[in-house]
Amino acid sequence: MFISPMLLETAAAPFSDSRYIYEPKIDGHRLIYSQESANVKLYTRHNNECTRQYPEIANAAFTQDIVLDGEIACVDPLTGVIEFESVMSRFQARRADKVRQLTQTLPITYVIFDVLRYKGEDLSNRPLMERKEIMAGLALPNAHFGVIPYVEGAGEALFAQMQARAMEGVVAKRKDSVYEIGRRSAQWQKIINWTYADVYLSGYKKAEFGWLASVPTDSGRMRTAGVIEFGVSPTHKKAFYGVVKPLITGEDRDFVYVEPRIRARVKIRNWTRAGMLRSPVFTEFIV
Known part of the structure; x- marks a missing residue:
């Protein structure tokens, strides 16, 4: 099942607000992970299926059917820096032998930041912090899955850390926000470290x-x-x-x-x- 992801508006500058949580912005590409009857399908934000490009997560399964929203990331093994170009190398690979080779040289991590369906239930109208609580209780299938960390209220401090690490920026999300399918919303805002x-x-x-x-x-x-x-x-x-x-x-x-x-x-x-x-x-x- 493909669910069109909620999109972000752009904030003018870093800000701190107790009504928000703040997550590091991952420099990868958006990915919807959909598991129905133990069958896993992977989709980009534009509904292009990319299941075969990422066998590390496509061949893994949760104990219950689930739909997740997250980001595919590649970390340079020498620098520890997330590299967008490496992600694109993985995404553009189509031949099975090339994909197998890249799983060794450019392994990916699926960084999860939301859960949209779980055990057959639509969670999109639940507040963000309820969805985060469900995510925190998930048993991840293997080491190629991770859950995005976040801080509450301290957006400017997190942005300063992202600047110091030369990372892409910060995402601010209202704690009470529902998941607005396929829409760009001010409830979620990105602050880019240009x-x-x-x-x-x-x-x-x-x-x-x-x-x-x-x-x-x-x-x-x-x-x-x-x-x-x-x-x-x-x-x-x-x-x-x-x-x-x-x-x-x-x-x-x-x-x-x-x-x-x-x-x-x-x-x-x-x-x-x-x-x-x-x-x-x-x-x-x-x-």
């Missing part, structure tokens, strides 16, 4: 909006680091396109290229292992 980077704008997309971002290499040359598609207001677009024409150096099917003279600051989730900006969002021009 990293900031300064880049040069070296081109723009032809078909739809997007600015090409580049960064200097050690040798002083420029290399492409990603495309900025979010956070740009109409005023910023007007300013950019108003001055960029004399800077054009060439074009191809997808991009118009310009001299990298305009600088911008972006916020990102992190740098990828390949040196690319992950999810860049424009914040301002740098003069």
